[in-house]
Amino acid sequence: MKKIIKVANGQGFWGDSIDAPYNLVKYGEIDYLTLDYLAEVTLSIMQRQKLKNPQKGYATDFIDLVKRVIKDIIDKNIKIITNAGGVNPEVCKEKLLEVAKELNLDIKIAIIKGDDILHDIDNLLDKGVDFQNMDDNSNFKDIKNNVYSANAYIDSFSIAEALSTGAQIVLAGRVSDPGLVLGPAIYEFNWQREDYDKLATGTLAGHILECGAQCSGGNYTDWKNVPDLANVGYPIASLSDSTTFTVSKDPNSGGLINRYTIIEQVLYEMGNPNHYISPDVVVDFTSFNINEISKDKVEISGVKGYEATDTYKVSINYFNGYKASGQLTISGPNALEKAELTAEIIWKRLKNAGLSFEDSLTEYLGFSSCHGTKMREFKSDNNEIVLRLSIRDRDKDKIIRFGKELAPVITAGPPGVTGFSGGRPRPQEIIAFWPCLINKKHIDTEVIF
Amino acid sequence: MRIRLRQVAGARSGDKGKHSNVGIYFYNQEVYDWAKEVISVKMIKNHFSEIVLGDVDRYELDNILALNFILKDSLGGGGSETLINDAQGKTHGQAALLLELDLPKKLEKHVKV
Numbered sequence: 001m002k003k004i005i006k007v008a009n010g011q012g013f014w015g016d017s018i019d020a021p022y023n024l025v026k027y028g029e030i031d032y033l034t035l036d037y038l039a040e041v042t043l044s045i046m047q048r049q050k051l052k053n054p055q056k057g058y059a060t061d062f063i064d065l066v067k068r069v070i071k072d073i074i075d076k077n078i079k080i081i082t083n084a085g086g087v088n089p090e091v092c093k094e095k096l097l098e099v100a101k102e103l104n105l106d107i108k109i110a111i112i113k114g115d116d117i118l119h120d121i122d123n124l125l126d127k128g129v130d131f132q133n134m135d136d137n138s139n140f141k142d143i144k145n146n147v148y149s150a151n152a153y154i155d156s157f158s159i160a161e162a163l164s165t166g167a168q169i170v171l172a173g174r175v176s177d178p179g180l181v182l183g184p185a186i187y188e189f190n191w192q193r194e195d196y197d198k199l200a201t202g203t204l205a206g207h208i209l210e211c212g213a214q215c216s217g218g219n220y221t222d223w224k225n226v227p228d229l230a231n232v233g234y235p236i237a238s239l240s241d242s243t244t245f246t247v248s249k250d251p252n253s254g255g256l257i258n259r260y261t262i263i264e265q266v267l268y269e270m271g272n273p274n275h276y277i278s279p280d281v282v283v284d285f286t287s288f289n290i291n292e293i294s295k296d297k298v299e300i301s302g303v304k305g306y307e308a309t310d311t312y313k314v315s316i317n318y319f320n321g322y323k324a325s326g327q328l329t330i331s332g333p334n335a336l337e338k339a340e341l342t343a344e345i346i347w348k349r350l351k352n353a354g355l356s357f358e359d360s361l362t363e364y365l366g367f368s369s370c371h372g373t374k375m376r377e378f379k380s381d382n383n384e385i386v387l388r389l390s391i392r393d394r395d396k397d398k399i400i401r402f403g404k405e406l407a408p409v410i411t412a413g414p415p416g417v418t419g420f421s422g423g424r425p426r427p428q429e430i431i432a433f434w435p436c437l438i439n440k441k442h443i444d445t446e447v448i449f
Numbered sequence: 450m451r452i453r454l455r456q457v458a459g460a461r462s463g464d465k466g467k468h469s470n471v472g473i474y475f476y477n478q479e480v481y482d483w484a485k486e487v488i489s490v491k492m493i494k495n496h497f498s499e500i501v502l503g504d505v506d507r508y509e510l511d512n513i514l515a516l517n518f519i520l521k522d523s524l525g526g527g528g529s530e531t532l533i534n535d536a537q538g539k540t541h542g543q544a545a546l547l548l549e550l551d552l553p554k555k556l557e558k559h560v561k562v
């Protein structure tokens with residue numbers, strides 16, 4: 001019989017369900033569990049934490065999860081592939097080994113290094129890497145002194161290499177999100193860099209799984225027909241040494257997998273579908289066929305891919321000022337008009353106090369904040385509106401001053417204003433994103449076990 | 450008949466830096482063939498006129514009966530820089546489904562309530 005591996009994703013982002021990965025280990029009948037903890041901005045937060053405390057800089061939630069599942073993953077031989085290592089995989093590994101030791105268990109952990117290039121920037125600039133912004137071509141020198149983090153999206157062969165050491169947990173930093181699923185397939189089926197269609201197949205499977213329940217009934221257009229979302233099952237891909245795979249879930253879980261829940265996730269964060277560029281391959285998302293083969297099980301076949309580019313994408317994050325947002329609820333007759341007056345009063349008082357901001361925004365939640373004013377299916381009078389005021393500035397003191405101007409309007413504005421229980425809005429750092437490309441020859445990956 | 454897009458299609462959206470993407474997929478081949486002719490860049494740009502500051506790009510995925518639109522500069526800077534409530538364009542898909550269209554009579558049998 002043809003070898004099949006079952007790869008599940010239990011974490012779409014840091015903050016996703018803490019029980020989903022636990023349930024997959026307990027009831028999922030899987031070979032691999034993937035866990036994605038890193039959004040674009042997460043690594044810069046981790047670099048800041050590590051700067052203050054060298055024992056930090058990884059996804060701490062992952063330690064708590066391993067405490068809950070370590071016995072089961074050893075008993076069932078489930079391997080975990082995750083980017084929870086962040087910018088400090090060594091310390092993350094130490095903490096995991098402590099967990100194992102406390103329980104008298106033995107576990108092998110491999111870490112992948114080489115994606116974090118924060119401290120190599122000067123060296124790389126000397127070698128001629130320009131870090132030019134790939135979206136708007138702006139010059140890296142303008143932001144160089146404000147950089148918080150810099151990570152290359154390294155390829156999935158590093159994950160396969162880590163698995164070949166016999167590791168049960170693979171701790172990476174910035175690998176591509178779909179790579180968490182592709183990596184095990186490369187390892188199990190010995191796929192080579194020229195196996196473009198197969199690499200594309202694993203990448204597409206990873207893309208479908210990478211946001212967890214978003215392919216199994218979550219955030220789905222036909223939401224009224226999704227059963228038991230409270231117990232939604234996270235997705236499981238079954239891959240073989242071919243360009244065909246299936247996506248399904250635990251039969252006893254809630255949610256829904258059909259052709260449309262999968263198609264929606266295929267389209268998520270899609271750019272040019274003919275050229276989906278990953279570190280491993282270029283995938284043609286217009287190539288494959290999709291079929292429902294049984295309840296909550298969809299088959300995808302005929303995936304096409306092309307040779308990878310000679311560059312890695314680099315994700316740089318840098319400090320770019322401060323911002324704050326505050327909200328008030330305005331209720332009762334003429335709620336919208338009163339909300340407009342409330343906004344006018346607050347902005348006028350700030351102006352009278354001599355303040356102006358680099359940017360500001362007034363939004364009416366419940367009326368127009370998401371879609372503007374003209375796109376309305378049914379006209380109705382709003383009985384309440386949430387007024388949201390936001391500002392942005394390089395001067396932190398101005399942000400703090402703004403925060404003090406919201407509460408007074410409750411007693412010194414129109415009637416029916418409430419909802420200020422959260423306290424004064426506080427300044428948040430703006431950590432801006434700087435995408436660029438680097439030639440692959442400049443990045444050396446290393447597996448340590 | 451006059452319909453909303455949601456009666457013949459589903460949609461999902463997300464962010465691509467400071468741009469958002471809106472993927473629209475159809476439940477029926479004939480409806481998709483018609484939509485491919487009718488739903489233009491101009492129509493989407495006009496529908497999202499209060500949201501999109503830049504251009505709109507359009508791609509076709511015949512294998513899954515879907516159109517993908519990139520709404521340039523639709524997120525107030527995107528990521529951590531934006532001040533807007535829907536920072537990642539998560540709701541742009543729902544907005545797309547409010548698009549009003551004149552559906553040919555022969556396709557009316559495919560309309561969902």
